[in-house]
Amino acid sequence: MSAIEQSLGLAAERAGDITVPVYDKWFARYPYMLPRFVRDKTGAVRGEMLARTIEVILDFAGANVYGENFIRCEAVTHNGYGVPLDIFAKFFDCVADTLKDILANDWSPDMERDWNTLLARLTALTPQAANAV
Numbered sequence: 001m002s003a004i005e006q007s008l009g010l011a012a013e014r015a016g017d018i019t020v021p022v023y024d025k026w027f028a029r030y031p032y033m034l035p036r037f038v039r040d041k042t043g044a045v046r047g048e049m050l051a052r053t054i055e056v057i058l059d060f061a062g063a064n065v066y067g068e069n070f071i072r073c074e075a076v077t078h079n080g081y082g083v084p085l086d087i088f089a090k091f092f093d094c095v096a097d098t099l100k101d102i103l104a105n106d107w108s109p110d111m112e113r114d115w116n117t118l119l120a121r122l123t124a125l126t127p128q129a130a131n132a133v
Contacts, residue, residue, distance in 0.1 A: 003110040004061045004118060008054060011102045018098055019047045025094045030087060053095060061118050071125050089123045 001009075011018055023046050027034045040046055056074075060067030075088045096115045100107045 002061060003108065003114040005058065007099045007103060007107070007111045007115070008058070010106060011099045015102045017047070018095075018102065019043060019050045021101070022050055022094055022098045025098055026091060029094065030090070033083070033087070036081065036083070050095075053091065057092070057095070057118070060122070061114070068125065071122065075126060085126050089119075089126045092119055092122045 015021070020043070023037075023043075037046065056067045056070050059065055060071065075085055078088050079085050096119060099115075100111075103111070
């Protein structure tokens, strides 16, 4: 099991659904994004988006069968919703930082290294997506 998978699994064991803490962190950092979710009264859209984010992270960190292309497409799609391309990739940072908060002392050097590598790869996709706009 990779350190990415391990961090997600441990966080799920400890905190269950991490949707609320991820989006709390997201809106604290980028409060101007909150109005984009005004219709999501129950949090179902946020939960669905986070579930897809985790699925794509696992693919992108592993075999990368579809992850890279999915992220590029979603960056462009979200840009159409008014999410700046440079901010789109920052959501992944919020996921990693939330996991780090939940795991606290159990956040390992391997997790830190693998997440930093993954986040750098994800951020590098943003300029490529910008060229498609």
